[in-house]
Amino acid sequence: MITFIERFGKKIIIFSEEFGRILLLLSSTLKQMTALPFEIKNIIKQMLEIGVRSLPVVLVTAIFTGMVFALQTYTAFKRFGAVELVGTVVALSMTRELGPVLTGLIVAGRAGAAMAAELGTMRVTEQIDALETLAANPVKYLIVPRFLSGLIMLPAVTIVADIVGIIGGYIVTVGMFKTSSVVYWKRTWDYLEPGDIYNGLIKACFFGAAIAIVSCYKGFYTMGGAEGVGKATTGAVVLSSMTILISDYFLSNWLFR
Amino acid sequence: MIKLVDLHKAFGSNKVLQGLDLGVEKGESMVIIGGSGSGKSIILKHIIGILKPDKGNIFIEGVNITTLKENELYEVRKKFGMLFQMAALFDSMNVWENVGFALMRQKNFKPGDVKEMAIEKLKLVGLVGVENLSPAELSGGMKKRVGLARAIAHEPEILLYDEPTTGLDPITADAINDLIIEMRERLSVTSVAITHDMRSAYKIADRISMLYEGEIIQTGSPDEIKNTENPVVKQFITGSAIGPIKIEGVDHERIFNRA
Numbered sequence: 161m162i163t164f165i166e167r168f169g170k171k172i173i174i175f176s177e178e179f180g181r182i183l184l185l186l187s188s189t190l191k192q193m194t195a196l197p198f199e200i201k202n203i204i205k206q207m208l209e210i211g212v213r214s215l216p217v218v219l220v221t222a223i224f225t226g227m228v229f230a231l232q233t234y235t236a237f238k239r240f241g242a243v244e245l246v247g248t249v250v251a252l253s254m255t256r257e258l259g260p261v262l263t264g265l266i267v268a269g270r271a272g273a274a275m276a277a278e279l280g281t282m283r284v285t286e287q288i289d290a291l292e293t294l295a296a297n298p299v300k301y302l303i304v305p306r307f308l309s310g311l312i313m314l315p316a317v318t319i320v321a322d323i324v325g326i327i328g329g330y331i332v333t334v335g336m337f338k339t340s341s342v343v344y345w346k347r348t349w350d351y352l353e354p355g356d357i358y359n360g361l362i363k364a365c366f367f368g369a370a371i372a373i374v375s376c377y378k379g380f381y382t383m384g385g386a387e388g389v390g391k392a393t394t395g396a397v398v399l400s401s402m403t404i405l406i407s408d409y410f411l412s413n414w415l416f417r
Numbered sequence: 418m419i420k421l422v423d424l425h426k427a428f429g430s431n432k433v434l435q436g437l438d439l440g441v442e443k444g445e446s447m448v449i450i451g452g453s454g455s456g457k458s459i460i461l462k463h464i465i466g467i468l469k470p471d472k473g474n475i476f477i478e479g480v481n482i483t484t485l486k487e488n489e490l491y492e493v494r495k496k497f498g499m500l501f502q503m504a505a506l507f508d509s510m511n512v513w514e515n516v517g518f519a520l521m522r523q524k525n526f527k528p529g530d531v532k533e534m535a536i537e538k539l540k541l542v543g544l545v546g547v548e549n550l551s552p553a554e555l556s557g558g559m560k561k562r563v564g565l566a567r568a569i570a571h572e573p574e575i576l577l578y579d580e581p582t583t584g585l586d587p588i589t590a591d592a593i594n595d596l597i598i599e600m601r602e603r604l605s606v607t608s609v610a611i612t613h614d615m616r617s618a619y620k621i622a623d624r625i626s627m628l629y630e631g632e633i634i635q636t637g638s639p640d641e642i643k644n645t646e647n648p649v650v651k652q653f654i655t656g657s658a659i660g661p662i663k664i665e666g667v668d669h670e671r672i673f674n675r676a
Contacts, residue, residue: 286505292467293499293577294519294567295491 182377185299189307189373192300202305210271210306210368211313215320218266222321225258226250226328234337243337247344248351250329255352255360256416259322260314261408264367267314268400272375275306276396279379280389288380303380307372314368315361322360359415366411371400418443418607419464419575424473425631426459433459434470435631441609446601448618449611450653451628452662457611458502460628461577464609465497466490477575495523498568498606502580504560506552512539512563513548519571538566541603542596558589562596569600576600578610582617594620615654619643627653629662 233246279302282288291298326348334341375396382392419441426434433456441447451457462468463475466482475482482493506515516538517531526534536548542562552560561581568576581597582590594617601608612618618625619639626636627650635642635650645651652660 281508285503285508286501287507289462289467290499290501290505290507293465293494293497294522294571295494296518296522297487297491 181381182373185303185377185380186373188299189303189376192297192304193308195297195300199301199305202301203308206305206309207313209274210267210309210372211317214263214267214270214313214317217270218263218317218321219324221262221266222254222259222324223328223331225262226254226325226330227332229253229258229325230329230332231336234333243333243339244343244347246333246339247326247329247346247348250333251326251348251352252356254322254325254329255356257360257408257412259318259325260360260364260367261404263314263318263321263364264371264404265401267310267317267368268371268375268404269397271310272371272396272400273393275372275375276379276382277389277393279376280382280392283380283382284385284388298380303373303376306376307369310368310370310372311365312368314371315364318361318364322357362415363408363411366407367404370403370407374400374403418445418478419609420474420476421460421463422474422476424460424463424475425471426456426463426468427471432631434463434473437473437628437632439626439633439636441607443607444601444605446597446608446610446621446623448622448625449609449628449633450613450615450618450625451611452613452653455628456631457613457628458579461499461579461609461611465494465499465577495519495571496574497577498571498573498575499577500561500564500568500579500581502583504552504564506555506560506563506567508552510552511548512544512550512552512555515552515563516548516566516570518567523571535566535570538570539563541569542566543592558585558593561585561589561593565593565596565600569604569606572604574606576606576608578608578612580612580614581610582612582614590614590617591620593617597621613653615656629653 230246230250233249234243237243237246279288282302288298288302291301330341330344333339334344378392378396378399382388384391419439421437421439424434424437425432437460439449439460449457449460459468463470464477466485470483473483477493477496480493482490485493507518510518513532513535516535520526520531520534521528532548539545539548542565544559544562544566547555547559547563552563555563578597581593585593597608597610598621600606610621622639624636625639625642626633627642628634629649635645635647637645642650642654645654649661652662
């Protein structure tokens with residue numbers, strides 16, 4: 161029993177330490193964001209990496225999610241004669257929930273892993289120490305561009321995912337089940353409120369920032385050579401994904417109640 | 418120029434530095450020798466302010482850097498150039514961008530001018546026509562030279578060398594030693610090198626200090642170190658497995674009996 165309590169206590173201490181260090185890194189990142197010179201070149205590079213290069217996989221995921229959602233909703237709604245509301249359900253689900261969460265999970269798996277692996281390799285090969293010796297603050301040079309890019313690009317990609325998901329729903333509802341195109345769009349716009357869209361984007365901003373800071377933290381504090389880089393990469397994807405899924409509940413509770 | 422006073426540093430229960438004192442004069446070439454894992458690299462990281470001591474003070478030109486704020490520390494770091502053990506070149510940049518990194522950031526030169534200056538620095542370390550290559554295309558010796566060119570590019574007053582000859586063949590290692598001497602003569606820099614390569618230490622040092630169990634146990638000229646009576650230093654410089662320095666996992670009694 162005592163061993164169990166000891167182990168449990170140890171896990172809580174490790175978790176608290178890690179959480180504290182992530183917050184410290186976040187505070188240092190926010191402080192460095194306003195310091196000159198701005199890393200414009202690095203920010204653009206990271207925006208391409210996090211946003212533009214994630215687009216193909218986000219588009220494929222969003223269109224098929226919209227399609228399968230419409231398929232399931234149509235067959236269910238047909239039982240009680242509410243098929244004209246399929247467009248509404250797809251649009252609300254995509255903008256409020258599926259768009260930001262799916263985009264977040266995809267970016268965590270793709271760009272988050274890449275961030276942790278790159279920074280982890282830089283740590284174990286002393287490139288981060290080299291930056292410091294050349295009087296370049298590594299938080300400003302490496303983490304601020306990734307953080308800003310996550311913050312800006314995740315909502316941008318989410319907008320595209322929302323639109324493509326709704327189009328996916330349209331293809332199935334109108335193209336496959338031969339319902340009225342006018343009804344689909346009318347029902348979509350009738351019940352979709354601006355708050356559904358921008359609250360979904362607020363979530364995306366949070367997810368983007370969380371992915372960047374968690375992945376950078378895992379990479380920045382990597383120890384133990386190639387094995388350490390592997391662990392950091394896996395840890396970044398797992399922790400980012402968990403952060404997205406858990407915070408999604410609390411954000412939804414706060415934004416949509 | 419550099420003064421370390423009663424430096425203590427521990428990582429968990431592992432006490433690496435235990436009251437270390439060391440002084441380096443302006444223009445001097447100091448070499449710190451010591452076994453693998455004895456904390457030599459930790460000393461360099463303290464001198465440049467990447468690590469903070471648990472106790473003790475570090476003075477650079479009379480300024481105690483342990484009390485400086487982060488932005489003040491970055492100003493002090495501009496006085497330094499450092500060559501890393503594995504060169505630590507930035508993978509995401511080509512050779513000239515690596516060499517010109519500090520010039521671009523610290524002195525705000527234009528990219529075209531920086532490239533010219535980087536090519537000049539590369540010539541100084543004996544490299545021509547490599548400026549557009551990526552670090553992955555270079556051999557170990559070339560990487561060290563590029564690392565050295567990067568370290569001297571912003572004309573620092575102090576150069577730190579972390580195991581400059583480790584992992585190189587003897588001829589390339591000697592060429593790096595010659596470069597270190599040349600840098601000191603041409604640029605009049607103060608230098609601190611850490612190594613366990615005694616050939617290199619004798620060649621580049623004005624004075625040699627031996628680090629053992631977290632302290633400097635002897636400092637002297639290369640000749641004084643060669644003729645030392647200290648059994649620990651003697652064992653280290655002769656590279657003998659028999660003596661007061663014990664290596665974990667090695668059966669010293671068996672080696673002694675065989676000898």
